[in-house]
Amino acid sequence: MEEINALFHGFTVALTPFNLMLMFVGIILGVIIGVLPGLGGANGVAILLPLTFSMPPTSAIIMLSCIYWGALFGGAITSILFNIPGEPWSVATTFDGYPMAQQGRAGEALTGAFTSSFVGALVAVLMFTFLAPLIANFALQFGPPEFFAVYLLTFCSFVGTGKGNPFKIVASMMLGFAMAAVGIDIVTGQLRLTFGFTELLSGFHFLVAVIGLFGIGEILLSMEEGLSFSGHGARINPTIVLQTWAKLPRYWATSIRSCLIGCWMGIIPGGATPASFMSYGVARQMSREGAKFGTGQLEGVVAPETAAHAAGTSALLPMITLGIPGSPTAAVLLGGLMIWGLQPGPLLFVEQKDFVWGLIASMYLGNIAGLIVVLTMVPLFAAILRVPFPIIAPVIVVICAIGAYTVKNNMLDVWMMVVFGVVGYAFRKLDYPLAPMVLALVLGDSAESSFRQSMLIAQGDLRVFFSNWLVGSLTGLALVALFWPLLSAGITRLRAALAAGPG
Amino acid sequence: MADNHGSARASARTVVIDLVVAVLVFALGAIVGYDSYRLGASWGSDGPQAGYFPFYIGLLICICGAVVFVQSFVRLGTDRKVFVTAGQFKQVLVILLPSAVYVFGVWLIGIYVSSLLFITLFMSFAGHYGWLRSAAVGLAVSLSAFVMFELWFKIPLPKGPVERLLGF
Numbered sequence A: 001m002e003e004i005n006a007l008f009h010g011f012t013v014a015l016t017p018f019n020l021m022l023m024f025v026g027i028i029l030g031v032i033i034g035v036l037p038g039l040g041g042a043n044g045v046a047i048l049l050p051l052t053f054s055m056p057p058t059s060a061i062i063m064l065s066c067i068y069w070g071a072l073f074g075g076a077i078t079s080i081l082f083n084i085p086g087e088p089w090s091v092a093t094t095f096d097g098y099p100m101a102q103q104g105r106a107g108e109a110l111t112g113a114f115t116s117s118f119v120g121a122l123v124a125v126l127m128f129t130f131l132a133p134l135i136a137n138f139a140l141q142f143g144p145p146e147f148f149a150v151y152l153l154t155f156c157s158f159v160g161t162g163k164g165n166p167f168k169i170v171a172s173m174m175l176g177f178a179m180a181a182v183g184i185d186i187v188t189g190q191l192r193l194t195f196g197f198t199e200l201l202s203g204f205h206f207l208v209a210v211i212g213l214f215g216i217g218e219i220l221l222s223m224e225e226g227l228s229f230s231g232h233g234a235r236i237n238p239t240i241v242l243q244t245w246a247k248l249p250r251y252w253a254t255s256i257r258s259c260l261i262g263c264w265m266g267i268i269p270g271g272a273t274p275a276s277f278m279s280y281g282v283a284r285q286m287s288r289e290g291a292k293f294g295t296g297q298l299e300g301v302v303a304p305e306t307a308a309h310a311a312g313t314s315a316l317l318p319m320i321t322l323g324i325p326g327s328p329t330a331a332v333l334l335g336g337l338m339i340w341g342l343q344p345g346p347l348l349f350v351e352q353k354d355f356v357w358g359l360i361a362s363m364y365l366g367n368i369a370g371l372i373v374v375l376t377m378v379p380l381f382a383a384i385l386r387v388p389f390p391i392i393a394p395v396i397v398v399i400c401a402i403g404a405y406t407v408k409n410n411m412l413d414v415w416m417m418v419v420f421g422v423v424g425y426a427f428r429k430l431d432y433p434l435a436p437m438v439l440a441l442v443l444g445d446s447a448e449s450s451f452r453q454s455m456l457i458a459q460g461d462l463r464v465f466f467s468n469w470l471v472g473s474l475t476g477l478a479l480v481a482l483f484w485p486l487l488s489a490g491i492t493r494l495r496a497a498l499a500a501g502p503g
Numbered sequence B: 001m002a003d004n005h006g007s008a009r010a011s012a013r014t015v016v017i018d019l020v021v022a023v024l025v026f027a028l029g030a031i032v033g034y035d036s037y038r039l040g041a042s043w044g045s046d047g048p049q050a051g052y053f054p055f056y057i058g059l060l061i062c063i064c065g066a067v068v069f070v071q072s073f074v075r076l077g078t079d080r081k082v083f084v085t086a087g088q089f090k091q092v093l094v095i096l097l098p099s100a101v102y103v104f105g106v107w108l109i110g111i112y113v114s115s116l117l118f119i120t121l122f123m124s125f126a127g128h129y130g131w132l133r134s135a136a137v138g139l140a141v142s143l144s145a146f147v148m149f150e151l152w153f154k155i156p157l158p159k160g161p162v163e164r165l166l167g168f
Helices: A002-014 A018-036 A039-053 A057-082 A088-102 A106-139 A143-161 A164-181 A206-225 A237-266 A272-286 A298-314 A314-324 A330-337 A353-385 A389-410 A410-428 A435-458 A462-466 A469-481 A484-500 B014-039 B052-076 B088-111 B111-125 B131-152 B161-163
Strands: B012-014 B082-085
Touching: A002 A018, A002 A057, A002 A106, A002 A353, A018 A039, A018 A237, A018 A353, A018 A435, A018 A462, A039 A057, A039 A206, A039 A330, A039 B052, A057 A088, A057 A106, A057 A330, A057 A353, A057 A484, A057 B088, A088 A272, A106 A298, A106 A314, A106 A353, A106 B012, A143 A164, A143 A314, A143 A435, A143 A462, A143 A484, A143 B161, A164 A435, A164 B014, A164 B052, A206 A389, A206 A435, A206 B088, A237 A298, A237 A314, A237 A484, A272 A298, A272 B088, A298 A314, A298 B131, A314 A330, A314 A353, A330 A435, A330 A469, A330 B014, A353 A389, A389 A410, A389 B088, A389 B131, A410 B014, A410 B088, A435 A484, A435 B052, A462 B111, A469 A484, B012 B014, B014 B052, B082 B088, B088 B111
Parallel strands: none
Antiparallel strands: B012 B082
């Protein structure tokens, strides 16, 4: 019941006219960012972050998280109308969403996508409301070894759950850690990896990296395809919305399954994309019309969208409670918290009640606002998508440059952004994942200091990470996550051997 | 990096780029490891030294770079996947080079005039739009950035002689 009271208090914090306005502004900006190439959720939030420095932190996080919800909604628009996933987690939405648009059922597909996104988010926020204080309370007992074990778990599960070459994932992640180490070492005051360049004293700022890797990199990648793309028009009117809403309850089982998959996968880092695929796959297997998936089934849109949105929302749970983000966008939000002088982690629930509950309340309100905005303004967003690329491309480069400059009012950062753009382009083409790099860059310093503190406590004995059941099970889990592909292959082989064996 | 196999002519193969990037990754790891070693990567009188953590990071980067190098080297003869064709690469340069010049311009004459020029020139040369339309878009973006940052949010962006002439 304590949570309910706190939540109502949160609503009083979030429901000021100023915050409500920020919410709508955030959602609209977020959808625009979500539909434009080169401006994804992480990148868009990174560019807009400096604008919020002068706001009170609660208003700032409300606006930024609303940008995030908006970007989550926006990804569906490009997937369905243009067959271009705006975000990685909307790839699965294209499978049935685009065929529906081709058959002239774009309105139905969009309504289905938005509504199920909303349902997914709502379930995730409900879980968040009741689970977050528990986890935060539990995490209050954490010491440095436990925190390092949680970091370890985060990064190991990237390797274990990631598709593709594990060595490329680790390389990308470790490059992020190395960049985080550049500059003055906070413990000894020594200069690390600066090689005499005074510009490197303050290190690499992750916002600049995000803007370059995701923004400029994406523009370069899109340019390859040439300067044109075409899409289907969309009209949503109240009749279509009501008709689709009447159909949706039929898919209640799919919705529940997708919510569960999304919530679970969202807490694990990098979860939204696998969650959407997994949910699509499960829905195809369980549905009576599974064979027709891929030809324009509403259920094929509902499943991935519900899971992606649930996962995107629950990615904020480890960010707020433990200070460990589950996605690049959550990592950028975490960086924002640090800049506003808030230390993310369990103490936030004790020391910054207004902030935390204001944020949670704004999750409910923001998603309602988001649903209203996207349902009413789809034609506008589709029109933005049809602005030709030769106009969009230089404008986005300008926006990225402004974003990179305003991080520290430093011209070198703008150059770094271009370099990161080229790196992002090459890495994307070579299947080096970018998310682990960004996460490592954000968390590098905290991970290092918790490691050093643990080493100090234990006088350099690595067994400290197995010294009690809590830290031991976290480290154990991390190792299982790291070697999961090997383990699951081993189990499959063992089963096959047992089945084939005599008796 | 072009090779002589008909269809792959005038294009770079993914596996070759993979090799090059693996070498770069290894080199970066070596730099990180070296500098951390220089600072001291062991146990000092008061606990772990400054290079303790980054040294192992550098080591891991080197290992990953080496493994990716070997993995790509094995596929060098067989993998014909194209990284980028000449035509695609030209498209990429069409935006990359002007962007680099633009960043140089930001440093030289400030962000507002450079943005105006960049958008106008890119639209008219790469996009074949009329001068008037291109200039209108450039001016609109530049002006709205000015109003938003200089006047509204009071965040100063790089300015040059033109802005000084106008009294900012």
